[in-house]
Amino acid sequence: KEAAEExxxxxxxxxxxxxxxxxxxxxxxxxxxxxLRAEAAAAGEKLVRAAEEQRQKxxxxxxxxxxxxxxxxxxxxxxxxxxxxxxx
Numbered sequence: 606k607e608a609a610e611e612x613x614x615x616x617x618x619x620x621x622x623x624x625x626x627x628x629x630x631x632x633x634x635x636x637x638x639x640x641l642r643a644e645a646a647a648a649g650e651k652l653v654r655a656a657e658e659q660r661q662k663x664x665x666x667x668x669x670x671x672x673x674x675x676x677x678x679x680x681x682x683x684x685x686x687x688x689x690x691x692x693x
Contacts, residue, residue: 649693656682656689 618629627633660682667678 646693653686653689653693656686660686 621630621633622628625633625636627636660679663678663682663685664675667674
């Protein structure tokens with residue numbers, strides 16, 4: 606019985622390796638998890654960059670409207686970036 610179970614396990618492991626290039630299912634899961642973490646980090650960085658660009662647009666747009674408008678724009682932009690960083 607144990608020999609049959611081992612044979613089945615070996616066949617399954619070989620099929621997993623053929624299909625995924627990984628030696629085991631847990632190795633493949635870990636590889637995919639690492640890829641997803643990298644994609645999430647890249648998406649977070651992109652979100653923060655977009656928020657920083659938007660903050661600069663707010664400040665630039667307030668330049669001609671006086672010091673108070675510029676301060677308000679900077680605060681609003683800072684809050685936008687802060688929220689993006691939380692989500693990233």
